[in-house]
Amino acid sequence: MASIESNQLLAAAAAACEDKKAEDIRILALDPAESGLTDYFLICNGTNDRQNVAITDEIEIRLKREFGVYPNSVEGRRNGEWILMDYVDFIVHVFSAEKRAFYGLERLRKTATSLSIEELNAEIKAKIAASRATKPAKKAVAKKAPVKKTSAKAIKTIKPAVKKTTKAVKKTIAKKATAKKSK
Template identity: 80%
Template sequence: MSSIESNQLLLAAAAAAEDKKAEEIRILALDPAESGLADYFLICNGTNDRQNVAISDEIEIRLKREFGVYPNAVEGRRQSEWILMDYVDFIVHVFSPEKRAFYGLERLRKSATTLSVDDINADLKAQIAATRKISAKAAKKTAPKKAVKSSAVKKSVKRAKAKPTKKLVTSKTTKKKK
């Protein structure tokens, strides 16, 4: 299961690709036993090389601006037929239509399940709710309890209230009276 932050990053990357009119946006949840690479693939394509660069630039800029996250590696930006952006928990693939059909990552990753943005949003909400429950339980356990005064402290407080205070007479007060 991926973290809340990685799901938020993935959703922001998908939204950035959609804003730049990427086509056929797919999110593949990879099988952890089969792939040690990442949790997800975000796969999309543009209609031409310039659009591919614009899509990858928008994803990179948005994740930098909103989360302060940079990709670990970016490959293929010069040729712009297949741009790969590695964000550790997920990998973004921006293809030209021809290269996407040729390489067919969806075919290669048959064990991966295709997810929609709604599926990831639901998973994110469930993770946040679970985190809130856990933090609420932890807060109850660590909440300070009422201080219980010892019997000696209680007795000394009672004595202080019971005894009237005597006013001290000093030499200055006696001189003023004359």
């Protein structure tokens, strides 16, 4: 099951596709029993190779800027007919219309359920609400009393007392050491 963070990444990637005018955007939630590969496929197509590259560039820039996440790998960017971006929890496929019809990933993944962007956003909100309900309430933290700074005058009066105490401790230690040696 995908985490809240990976669902937010997926939603941001889908929004980037929409912003770059990608066509036929689909999110496939893959069956975990069938595919240990990833949780989701984000599939869309552009009208030409340059638009496909622009779509993938926008996804990469947005996820890097908003979440600090880079894809594990990107394949097919040079050709532009089918660009694959691997974000581990989801994989983005940006096709040309011809290649998408030819390969038909939606047909190959019949057990996958199709999600709309609205359904994904609703799922994110539900997960966030559930995580807030299960978290224990924060305990009130007691404030610490402010630390008073010692004035220079106080330090001058303290130093001689510390020196006297130090000398007295040293004398006591020396007396004990000589007493042990004499025994």
